[in-house]
Amino acid sequence: MTDNSGTTGRGGKRRAARPLTPAGLKILETASRLFYEQGIRAVGVEAIAEEAGVTKKTLYDRFGSKEDLIVAYLRARDDLWRDTLERYVEEHDGAPDEKLLATFRALGAWMRERNPRGCAFVNAYVELPADHPGQEVAREQKAWFLAYVKDLAAEAGVADPEALSNQLLILHEGACVADAMRSVDEATERAEQMAAVLVRQSMH
Template sequence: MQHLTPASVKVLETASRLFYEQGIRAVGVEAIAEEAGVTKKTLYDRFGSKEGLIVAYLRARDGLWRSTLVKHVNGHDGPPEQKLLATFGALREWMRERNPRGCAFVNASVELPEDHPGREVAREQKAWLLAYLEDLAAEARAEDPEALAGQLLILHEGACIADSMQSVDRAVDRAEQMAAVLIERSLTE
C-alpha cells in the first residue's frame, strides 16, 4: 500500500476498529467517514470502495499480527522447539490486547462472499502462518515439519475461537500444553 495521508490513516484506523468490533457488513462507509471526520469522497478517493477499504483493513491487521508474532518468537533464545511454543505466547498476548472477538480473518471469511478479495487476504494470512510454523518446525528438526505445522495451526485457531467464545477456560494455555506434547513427540519419533 502506498504512503497514507493523515486522513487516510484516520479512515483506516476507524474502519479497522468498527469492522472488528461490529462486523464488516454491519458498518457502512457513511458511519466510517463520519466517525473519521472525513467526507465519503475522501474515503472513496483513497480506498476506491468499501471493498478496497476492507482489503486494506485486513492487510493492515495481517501485517500487525505478523510483526507481533515474529517479534515475540525472535525474542526467545532457547532451543528451536521453544520458538514453536513461543507462538502461543504471542497468541495469548494478541488475544488479550487485540482479539477479544476472535480472529478477524475468520470473522471476515464468514461475512464476505466467496469471491470477495478480502477472503483471499484471509487465506493468504493463514497460508503464511502455516508456512511460518512449518519453517519453525523444520528448524526444530521435527520428524515431519509439515504435519506438525498443521497440528499447531489447528491448535492456534481452536484456541482463538474457544477463547473468544469463552467456551474453554485458559484456551491458549491449554493449546500450548497440547502443542508441547505434539512437539516433543515429533522430535523423538
C-alpha cells in the first residue's frame, strides 16, 4: 500500500498512511483479499496469519486486533479507490463537466479490476455491528465521495452542485450493485449515460 498523505484538493484531506513493515504489508494485503472475497465475519485471524506466512503474534503486534485490521483494510481500499477515481478524473483537465462523467468510467474500471463482489464499504457496513469503527470508515468514505463529486459539480458551474452530487451518488451506488449482481448489462456505461442527461439539465 502506498503513502497517500496530504490533500486531494477536492473532497477534503486524506489521512496520513500508516507506515508498515514488510510483514505488516503482507498481512494487510492478505486480509484485504480474504475479507473482500469471503466476508469479514467469515475470516479469522488464524486464516490470515497462515496465508500471510506469519504467526498470530506478529499479526497482533502489527495491528493490535482483528477490529484494527478491518479498519486498516477499509482505509487501504479507500486509498486505492481514490487513486483510481482521481486518475480518471484528471485525464479530463480541460472539461469540467466531463470530469463528472469520468467518475463513472473510473467506477467501470474499478468494478472490472477490483470490485466484482460489489462495494466493500457497503458489504462491511452490513456485516459489522453498529458500534464497530469500521462502520464509521464506511460512512466517511461515502461522505468523502459525495463531497468530491459536489466539488466537481461546482467547478463545472452547475446550478445546484449539492442536488446533482446527490443524484450522481445514487447512480454510482445503483450501478455498483447492478454490475456486481449482473442484473443490468453494461451498468456503469448506462449510469454514465443517465448522468450525462442530469449534468446537461443542471447546466441550465
